[in-house]
């Protein structure tokens with residue numbers, strides 16, 4: 625996957641996008657294109673504008689300047705509800721409705737679209753299987769009776785319900801223990817490939833970004849500081865980018881120093 629800033633026919637295109645909240649420029653003159661089928665990770669410190677960029681993409685908020693395109697269309701010309709149907713969104717906390725069962729949470733979008741009940745039930749079963757939940761035990765549970773990892777699987781299933789081609793994910797695995805996080809990351813990566821999705825995922829974790837994404841965009845102070853494959857980023861002249869990339873390497877070195885080099889671990 626090439627590290628070009630703007631592929632010739634981007635699935636999502638950001639051209640000089642700016643968004644301010646009062647005097648604060650949360651997103652500042654950002655240009656970037658994401659190719660069809662690409663998995664892009666956005667990495668950056670707290671407050672660097674990552675969530676704002678995702679929310680601009682599905683018109684939860686509106687940009688002050690610049691243009692955003694989805695499948696070549698300016699999103700200003702797409703009805704926000706229709707746009708959100710084409711873009712799945714997964715929240716850090718899962719964002720599930722606490723009073724609705726797993727099945728009803730997953731089926732909420734088809735229901736709002738007026739899909740007949742039997743079709744919703746079929747789609748829900750299909751999605752439960754797709755995200756590897758257990759239909760028998762989990763289908764009728766409330767979110768409070770699920771583990772964090774299971775809740776995130778429901779969040780992914782719900783986001784996929786309207787068969788979007790694009791998935792936006794805001795720190796989807798951030799609050800999970802490392803093993804669950806790894807498993808969910810791997811499972812999502814294969815879903816991304818199998819369903820030929822285009823995915824933009826925010827993560828604080830450079831290791832996760834390197835392991836899951838084709839390309840990484842680094843944001844700082846609302847600006848796109850650097851972007852490229854991990855190998856390309858490692859050639860960056862920017863000290864913040866290099867520092868971000870050094871963290872996973874340091875972790876590996878420390879682990880290697882502590883753990884035996886062979887054996888079960």
Ligand SMILES: Nc1ncnc2c1ncn2[C@@H]1O[C@H](COP(=O)(O)OP(=O)(O)OP(=O)(O)O)[C@@H](O)[C@H]1O
Pocket residue numbers: 645648650668669670671672673674675676677
């Ligand atoms: N609705 C809002 N009103 C005012 N300021 C906002 C609003 N939404 C975001 N901001 C500000 O914009 C900046 C960017 O916020 P954003 O949530 O995009 O950052 P982030 O990179 O996603 O951070 P985090 O990693 O902590 O989630 C922050 O300073 C934040 O306080």
